[in-house]
Amino acid sequence: MNSSPSPLNSSRFEGCTLTGALSVLTEVRDAVCIIHGPAGCAHHNFSLLHATLLASDRFEIPRLLSTNLTENDIIFGGEEALEATIARALSLSPAPASIFVLSTCIVETIGDDTEAVCAKPRSVPVIAVPTAGFLGGVFDTGIKNALLSVASLAGPGKGKPGLSANLIGEKNLEYDVDENAAEIARLIGRLGITINLRFVRGLSTHDLARLGSATVNILREPALQAVGEDLQERFGTPFVDSFPTGLSGTCRFLEDVGRACGIDASGAIADERAYQEEMLERFRDMAGSQVSFQTAHPMLGADPVAETVCAECARALDLTVAPDGVFVPFPYPSPVGTAGLRRMLHGWRILIRG
């Protein structure tokens, strides 16, 4: 997966904690996110989230408020501005069902006690999310902290009839986030498992009560291990640490999910293998072609997962890897499941046919 970035990838994955956290929190649709800092911190993120929503044909406005700090707030402390903005959020119509408060570089620098302001009793939960701009870590840290903060709104875990899974930490800024979720739903459907909750995508605060009732949690990527462990401790839900990649990786995923749920996955795996064969059959016309895998962009470092996925598919389709072969970029990010591979192979075919 692409969450353990080499320094070359840092502009993409070591960005602001605030952006990472907001990519999660704005998917709690009836919540308001307050960015405690200068207007610019909210503006950049608003623009990014709004553009991402539009790209997915979702005509929504991210529910962000800024405390709009200016120099005087920095000199005298910004806690009063935060109080006022929380009051403003509570007075919105429709009123938010929950409020998340994110701190920025400057308020952490001057020592505003965001948590203490949030801790006052109010009519809806007001959750301080540890972000603090660069002082709080990087983009990935923001995602992790946001997931853990949202989890604090979940009720006690109650088992529900039937097997179900939560998807944990989907990358909401990724282009094919919904296709990837659909692929997981198809795969675990082979095991008779349904999706309980997409944590966090398109939820209401009320939905969060269901967080503890899944049979298994499926993490988007291994970097979310700490979140998986936290949820396991809190609700006793076992977790599988990543969405699947590659042909054999996808079968191994079914095995892992089956093991976590205490069910035999061998039938499902056999069915998926057959399905993969059928999928590969449609790309046999590429057999014998020479390809040369290269990094998709000089800014990206090596991704061993993508390399494994490409080598495996090349073998399965009898492609020859040669230095003067057709240039084929390593996928970025790595494709999810068999459906992801099919989309990748379509791309390969276009390149090979020229």
Added chain:
Amino acid sequence: MKQIALYGKGGIGKSTTAANLSAALAEDGLDILQIGCDPKHDSTRMLMHGTWIPTVLDLIREHGDENIAVDDVVYRGFSGVRCVEAGGPEPGIGCAGRGIIATFQLLERLGALKGDVIVYDVLGDVVCGGFAMPMREGYAQEIYLVTSGELMSIYAANNIAKAIARLSRRARSRCTLGGVICNAKNIEGEEEMVAEFARRINSRLISYIPRSRDVQVAELNRQTVVEYAPESDQAAVYRELGRTVYGNQETSLPTPLEMDELESFAFEFVQV
């Protein structure tokens, strides 16, 4: 116009020294502006006969910086000394250093930074860039370190020398060390010790201010010594300090001591 800044450990007597220095210079007919750069805002109080003048930052907080005039922030005290207090946020919140920067920007915009001498009286330690503001381009060109013979006080003075050395390396910087002022605590061999410290950091002792009861009595009467006891020896010391500083042409770039140098310096002078 001469702009000077007094720095030194908290409680060492910077404000007393600054106020008496300003008073002495004003008596000589000079136009003096004293700016207290400390959230405690007590730098100019003796010049103002015990009155706490509104601080720049209190005014900004209450009225916004658009609605402040020169007369709101500058107050005339003893002998016409113009007094300004920067002030600061409530203790424990916000950022006092940024407050100093905002104060300077406002004073510049108001055209208040003028006169024959501007005396900046700055918080004990240069804890952040904000409190180094008076050392920056366009403000004080001469820094005076106020210290006693106590080690902690010399340690603080050495630290400030580090800030001066750092800032003076910048292009266009005009910040230099004007000298060291010994505000005595009646320690044995104090004058020699501070004079030697001054030499080792490439500076010189420009004034030795003996400890005097006159200072306390004058402060209890909410006045500077120069005003309360103009005939006293102590007042004469402050007048001499004023003439020395005003006429000082000899400044230097300090060479602060390393920690081990400072420690061995201490061993030489302190009787164990």
